[in-house]
Amino acid sequence: MSEECTHDCGSCSANCSDRSGGIEKAQPHYMSNVRKVIAVVSGKGGVGKSLVTSLMAVSSARKGSKTAVLDADITGPSIPKIFGIDTRPVNTEDALFPCESEKGTKVMSINLLMENATDPVIWRGPVIAGAVTQFWTDVAWGDVDYMFVDMPPGTGDVPLTVFQSLPVDGIIIAASPQSLVSLVVEKSVKMARMMNIPIIGIVENMSYFKCPDCGKKIEIYGPSHVDEIAAEYDIPVLAKLPIDPRLADLCDKGAIEYVDEELIKDLSEIKL
Secondary structure, three states: OOOOOOOOHHHOOOOOOOOOOOOOOOOOOOOEEEEEEEEEEOOOOOOOHHHHHHHHHHHHHHOOOOEEEEEOOOOOOOHHHHOOOOOOOEEOOOOEEOEEOOOOOEEEOHHHOOOOOOOOOOOOHHHHHHHHHHHHHOEOOEEEEEEEEEOOOOOOHHHHHHHHHOOOOEEEEEEOOOOOHHHHHHHHHHHHHHOOOOEEEEEEOOOOEEOOOOOOEEOOOOOOOHHHHHHHHOOOEEEEOOOOHHHHHHHHHOOHHHOOHHHHHHHHOOOO
């Protein structure tokens, strides 16, 4: 621990023993130089966490940063599909090398290692968590400014492994507008604070639908509750993403890197 330590782990990015709960961080591959690790989490599934992760990577890349996505959602990987990657990673005696998207974002996902992308991963929790750790220790990521970790939903083995083993600099909480958001956010906030991981803020997905004819914003899932929940926990709302068929179409086509700048304007202003 540094002599200048204020004991306020929530605003600190150092990886000291107090911050990691006494557990030593896993060492990255010697051919990796990752400057910041940002995990995208949610207390439940179905809120668009992988979309938020992908859009954050795209936004950072457009600002000139070298970006990567570690797909930690082992049993429900979708990052390769979103980025249009269907090649297999190169594996040598020294390292496993991540695949790259058309515009240069590095990606590692269990789907890239499966014989068939539709084959299910039927592994127990500790094996899944071990695979995620190996994506950090055995993959030669090279120079990366921002690595975004697409986490599985909830607070189980994989989130615990990522928070304890990887040098996570902060988390972004993905949520949706329903009143259930309070439960979703609360679980994520409490886990992050128990693990002494700084919370960057909340991104609300599916916030509204903008009528293509009149431009009116329609709250399909009802009024948003994210602002009041964010205020309760003293964390910022970073962005509110719309329900937009264009986003779904780009994900289906593996062309998320061609998203209209208008749709990710708020994400572009997030300071990591």
